[in-house]
Amino acid sequence: MTTPDSRKSILVIATETGVVEAIGAAMGSNSAVRVDSQPTTLAEMNGRAIKALGDYDVILFQTSPDDEADLAAIRTLAEARRGGTVLVALADGNIPLSKARALSHAGVDEVLPLPRVAAEIEREVARLGRFADKAHGGAGHQGRIIAVAQARGGAGSTTVAVNLADRLIERKGMFRRKSQTRVALVDLDLQFGTVGSFLDLPDQDTLLQLALDGTIPDANFLAQSMTRMASGLSVLAAPARFAPLDSLRPDQVAAMLDVLRATHDYVVVDLPRALVGWIEPVVQRADQLIVVTDTAVSSIRHCRRLIDFFTQDNPSLAVEVVVNHQARPLIRSRLHREAARALDRRLDHWLPHDPRAACAACDRGQPVSVVAPRSALGRAIARLARSTRAGLPVAAQTSAR
Numbered sequence: 001m002t003t004p005d006s007r008k009s010i011l012v013i014a015t016e017t018g019v020v021e022a023i024g025a026a027m028g029s030n031s032a033v034r035v036d037s038q039p040t041t042l043a044e045m046n047g048r049a050i051k052a053l054g055d056y057d058v059i060l061f062q063t064s065p066d067d068e069a070d071l072a073a074i075r076t077l078a079e080a081r082r083g084g085t086v087l088v089a090l091a092d093g094n095i096p097l098s099k100a101r102a103l104s105h106a107g108v109d110e111v112l113p114l115p116r117v118a119a120e121i122e123r124e125v126a127r128l129g130r131f132a133d134k135a136h137g138g139a140g141h142q143g144r145i146i147a148v149a150q151a152r153g154g155a156g157s158t159t160v161a162v163n164l165a166d167r168l169i170e171r172k173g174m175f176r177r178k179s180q181t182r183v184a185l186v187d188l189d190l191q192f193g194t195v196g197s198f199l200d201l202p203d204q205d206t207l208l209q210l211a212l213d214g215t216i217p218d219a220n221f222l223a224q225s226m227t228r229m230a231s232g233l234s235v236l237a238a239p240a241r242f243a244p245l246d247s248l249r250p251d252q253v254a255a256m257l258d259v260l261r262a263t264h265d266y267v268v269v270d271l272p273r274a275l276v277g278w279i280e281p282v283v284q285r286a287d288q289l290i291v292v293t294d295t296a297v298s299s300i301r302h303c304r305r306l307i308d309f310f311t312q313d314n315p316s317l318a319v320e321v322v323v324n325h326q327a328r329p330l331i332r333s334r335l336h337r338e339a340a341r342a343l344d345r346r347l348d349h350w351l352p353h354d355p356r357a358a359c360a361a362c363d364r365g366q367p368v369s370v371v372a373p374r375s376a377l378g379r380a381i382a383r384l385a386r387s388t389r390a391g392l393p394v395a396a397q398t399s400a401r
């Protein structure tokens with residue numbers, strides 16, 4: 001396993017020189033980021049695009065969702081992807097949601113609207129480069145913020161976020177007591193979030209509304225906007241309509257998290273795959289980062305980068321690695337030991353591959369604790385929640401309120 005390069009690398013594939021130039025200009029002289037470009041289309045890159053997966057953290061490519069050859073190329077690329085490379089489509093700003101979905105289904109992580117790309121890229125630079133403000137935001141503590149990230153698309157981060165949040169609610173007896181743990185679940189996977197469908201929630205456009213109004217959310221607004229599940233879990237889902245990634249601002253996300261941690265014991269955040277500018281307030285405030293991964297070398301490498309990215313600005317952050325689709329092995333193989341060494345962390349949490357429980361939960365739009373509590377997955381999630389509670393005990397003053 002090679003040592004991860006701390007510099008971020010970006011490949012821009014675009015036929016319009018203006019696009020490449022705008023991105024180059026936005027990157028300026030940032031030495032933390034390396035930008036290469038190819039004056040072609042993704043489809044014409046052929047095998048070179050697959051090779052680029054191993055060489056770049058982010059591949060940005062200009063495309064039209066009507067271009068079948070590009071869609072086919074995206075599918076091939078997404079299938080070949082084993083690790084952390086983020087695929088970003090640069091498309092016309094007026095792209096309808098159905099077309100954005102087509103790109104997403106083909107395997108794109110994020111869609112950036114073209115006229116605004118330069119601004120978006122500037123934010124990426126700020127994120128990739130350095131974080132100046134090391135302060136933990138907000139005052140008067142508060143509940144614990146748990147950020148859940150994935151080492152690759154489909155690793156299971158939403159499964160973990162939804163079911164961990166559900167399990168962090170302590171069920172004491174038949175009746176809910178006022179001492180019940182208060183848990184909020186926020187889907188910050190703005191463009192492709194699936195928390196709403198995991199929990200069969202009606203469409204919620206709160207985040208889109210915030211993005212459009214530009215207002216700073218307060219406690220009243222959030223209390224009214226969030227869906228409260230029968231279990232007591234409060235959920236803020238991602239918008240059903242297409243929201244450009246740059247439409248949320250860091251100060252809005254910061255305010256939202258500050259309100260939620262003042263009113264909840266745990267705030268579980270499902271992160272988007274691409275690390276956009278408004279992730280910064282999440283990084284600063286997180287008490288724990290959970291990275292969901294498998295043990296493939298490429299996933300472990302991406303895990304390492306994610307962990308480095310989060311901890312460089314928040315050194316006291318607790319990091320837990322959850323290996324999904326694999327039961328805890330009785331004997332650790334060499335691969336497992338190497339993975340633990342590469343991550344500098346023990347692999348303490350394992351969730352077995354349990355399609356029956358996972359599918360039943362998705363089909364019924366309910367947490368695993370409801371549809372299959374005694375399944376292998378259900379029990380493993382309960383263990384993860386117990387250990388999370390032990391590692392991040394709820395402050396007495398928050399649960400007493």
Ligand SMILES: Nc1ncnc2c1ncn2[C@@H]1O[C@H](COP(=O)(O)OP(=O)(O)O)[C@@H](O)[C@H]1O
Pocket residue numbers: 150152153154155156157158159160194292324325326351352353354355356358359362377
């Ligand atoms: N341990 C598991 N066993 C079987 N299926 C799983 C498991 N974890 C997740 N899945 C399924 O894999 C798919 C992707 O999971 P999801 O949580 O949406 O991934 P991510 O949010 O990382 O993209 C979902 O259909 C989910 O039900």
Ligand SMILES: [Mg+2]
Pocket residue numbers: 157158159189193194
């Ligand atoms: Mg997800």
